[in-house]
Amino acid sequence: MKMQLNLIGPGRLGRALARLWHAAGLLEPACVLGRDPARTEAACTALGADRSADWNTLAPARLTLIATPDAAIAETARHLAHAGVVREGDLVFHCSGALESDVLAPLRDNGALVASVHPLMSFARPESATLTDVWCACEGDATALAVIEPLFRALGAHCFAVAPGGKLLYHSAAVLACNHLVALMEAALLSMEAAGVPRDTGWRCLQPLIANTLANISQLGTRAALTGPVARGDRATVQAEIQATTQMDEDVGRAYRQLSLLALRLAPEGVALNRAEILAS
Numbered sequence: 560m561k562m563q564l565n566l567i568g569p570g571r572l573g574r575a576l577a578r579l580w581h582a583a584g585l586l587e588p589a590c591v592l593g594r595d596p597a598r599t600e601a602a603c604t605a606l607g608a609d610r611s612a613d614w615n616t617l618a619p620a621r622l623t624l625i626a627t628p629d630a631a632i633a634e635t636a637r638h639l640a641h642a643g644v645v646r647e648g649d650l651v652f653h654c655s656g657a658l659e660s661d662v663l664a665p666l667r668d669n670g671a672l673v674a675s676v677h678p679l680m681s682f683a684r685p686e687s688a689t690l691t692d693v694w695c696a697c698e699g700d701a702t703a704l705a706v707i708e709p710l711f712r713a714l715g716a717h718c719f720a721v722a723p724g725g726k727l728l729y730h731s732a733a734v735l736a737c738n739h740l741v742a743l744m745e746a747a748l749l750s751m752e753a754a755g756v757p758r759d760t761g762w763r764c765l766q767p768l769i770a771n772t773l774a775n776i777s778q779l780g781t782r783a784a785l786t787g788p789v790a791r792g793d794r795a796t797v798q799a800e801i802q803a804t805t806q807m808d809e810d811v812g813r814a815y816r817q818l819s820l821l822a823l824r825l826a827p828e829g830v831a832l833n834r835a836e837i838l839a840s
C-alpha cells in the first residue's frame with residue numbers, strides 16, 4: 560500500500576509536489592487542509608485526494624507536508640500537534656528555505672519525526688512544475704530524511720545536507736545568488752540608462768558578458784574569474800566610479816563600494832588598492 564500524504568496549505572509548492580508524487584505513483588494524497596474551502600476542494604479534485612479536511616476532521620497519515628507560507632508554519636505545527644492526529648513515528652516536514660525543522664518542535668514533542676526540504680526552484684506554475692535536476696537542501700531527523708529524500712530523488716531532484724543552525728545562511732546564499740542578482744542587474748541597467756544607452760540595448764550587450772563571467776566562475780572559480788579595475792588595482796577608476804554611481808543613485812553607489820570591498824578579497828596579493836581607499840571614495 561502506498562504511503563499516504565496529508566497536505567496542509569495547498570498553494571503553489573504543495574500542489575506541485577503532491578501532483579508530482581501522485582503522478583509518479585509514489586504517494587497517495589489523503590487529506591488536504593487549506594484556508595479557503597472552495598480553493599481547497601478544487602485542490603483535492605486536482606490532486607485526487609480523498610477529501611478536504613479541517614482541524615476537527617483531519618485523519619492521520621504517515622507523511623504530512625506543511626506547505627503554508629513561512630510565517631504560518633509554526634502556528635500550523637501547533638494546530639497540528641493540538642489536533643492529535645500525528646502518531647508516534649509519523650513524518651512531518653516543511654519546505655521553507657530559511658526555517659529549520661525545529662519550528663515543528665510541538666510535533667517532535669508528540670513523537671513525530673520532523674524535517675525540512677527546500678527545493679531551490681520557483682513553483683510559479685504548480686500544474687507544470689518539475690523537480691528534474693532541482694537541488695534540495697535537507698535538514699532534520701535522519702530517520703525522517705531517510706524516507707523523505709528518496710521521494711524527492713525519485714522525481715529527479717538532488718538532495719544535499721545543511722548543518723543544524725545553517726538554514727539562514729544557506730538561504731542568504733540563495734537570495735544573494737538569485738534575488739540580489741536581479742537587483743544587481745537593475746543597478747547595471749540604471750547605470751547604462753544614465754550613460755545614455757537604452758535599457759534594451761544595455762541588456763543585450765551585457766548578456767554575453769554575464770554568460771561568459773558565469774562560465775568562467777564554473778570553470779576557474781571566483782578568484783581566477785575576477786577581472787576589471789579592482790583586480791588590476793586601478794585605484795583611480797574604482798574611486799571615480801564609486802563617485803559617479805553615487806551621484807547617479809546613492810544606493811547604486813553604496814552597492815558599487817561594498818561589492819568593490821568583496822572583490823578586493825579576490826584580487827591578486829599585493830594589488831595597489833586597499834580597503835581604506837575604497838571606503839574613503
Ligand SMILES: NC(=O)c1ccc[n+]([C@@H]2O[C@H](COP(=O)([O-])OP(=O)(O)OC[C@H]3O[C@@H](n4cnc5c(N)ncnc54)[C@H](OP(=O)(O)O)[C@@H]3O)[C@@H](O)[C@H]2O)c1
Pocket residue numbers: 567568569570571572573592593594595598626627628629631635653654655656677678679680681682683
Ligand atoms: N513557491 C515557491 O516557489 C517555493 C519554493 C521553495 C519553497 N517554498 C516554500 O513552500 C512553502 C509554501 O510556499 P508557496 O509559495 O506554495 O505559498 P502559497 O502559494 O502562498 O500557498 C500557501 C498555501 O497555504 C495556505 N495557508 C496560508 N495560511 C494558512 C494557514 N494558517 N493554515 C492553513 N493554510 C494556510 C494558503 O491558503 P490560501 O490559498 O487561502 O491563501 C495556500 O493554500 C513556504 O514555506 C515556501 O517558503 C516555496
